[in-house]
Amino acid sequence: MTASNLTDRLLPPATITALLGALYLIFIGVPADAVQGPVQRIFYVHMAMWLATFSAFGLVGLASLLYLWRRSPRWDNLGRASAELGLLFCSLGLATGCIWARPIWGTWWTWDPRLTLTLILWMIYAAYLLLRALATEPTQGATLAAILGVSGVVDLYLINRAVYWWRGIHPAVIVNREGGSGLNDPLMRVTLLVSMLAFFLLFLWLLRLRLRTARLQDAVDDLRAQLAGV
């Protein structure tokens, strides 16, 4: 319990410090990209979103599997919380990607394999949340969503192969995402790391908050059920 308390106390200041540090590095500290200019600074935020997104969706798969096995509401809450946050970071990742692509690739969107894959992922987890909302009964919704969570992860490899082969036949608009510039300056690498750390901490913090809300909600539901019984 003390370890958990300590995490709760340390996580918010650590997240905020890291975020401020990342902001400073991105906007002031790091030199502008030689080819792309200041636009490339969005890359540090964009990349950080993906770490959070994939951690979140990975957690959904894991939590779904554990829920089907153990049937503990804890895993279900974890699955739901990560799916929500994963969808949030995925949306932000897509949005920052589009904003970056517009000036650099000259288009908001291309059917590049990675973009396609991400869009499909986004739709799977949007359906996951919708499934929970539309289930006739909460525990059943949890089970059904867990099945979808596992299927999504299982499907990931197949989707990946399909979109790569699909676009592999045609010349891709751009193959190297960094536009061939690379991160030559060591400060660029530091900035990327700090930014990824910051958003990952933000993800963890939000996840903890969301889990606590879910626990409180469960407690309220229990109390209400007890009161209704009396």
Add this chain to the structure above:
Amino acid sequence: MFAILWKDLRIELRTKETFAAFLLLGLLTLVVLSFAFDPTSALREAAAPGVLWVAVIFAGTLGMNRSLLREREADCLQGLLLAPVDRGSIYLAKTAGNLLVMAAAQVVLVPIFVFFFNLPLWLTIARLTPVILLGLLGFAAIGTMFAAVSLRTRAREVMLPLLVLPLAAPLIIAGIQASAALMAGNDLSAVAHWLNLLAAFDAVFLVVGWLAFEYVMEE
């Protein structure tokens, strides 16, 4: 398992309702999508395999709801679940039933497609059969599982395509790409990687469905 399959097939043979619905929906999709492309342009020829698959997928998603909905409407679902068979076997039987109905509808739909798009009949059929069968199997596998899932939700007609279409993305891509390559005159070895992908998809979702059906069907 064969008893369930046989029962479903007999109902289908007598009523032909899923078959008819599937066929008409497929036909309608073919026609509507033909409107979307200029009938004289080369674009239409390039779009032909896509149109066929969209028709199959669209009709399939709507038709697949039927096989389990029918049990529920007749209050037979409880009886089916109480029967001393493994839930996985019920799933396999339902999947086989859906596959057979969809395949039967394809027997009519593909010639119509050939007719509308002015393609060589026997050549197209001979070339497309393996791709379509593999695709239908995977689609029946994933569709039957998620039809059972969406049966448990409100707004189930909306839910099924929302669940199935993103997950079936590899199947749709592989089906369209393989069909397009085959119709362009390539032989089967040129699309081996797509066929492998389809087969892998079939295997994965048959196993997932077989394992997960137990959870889906519990009360």
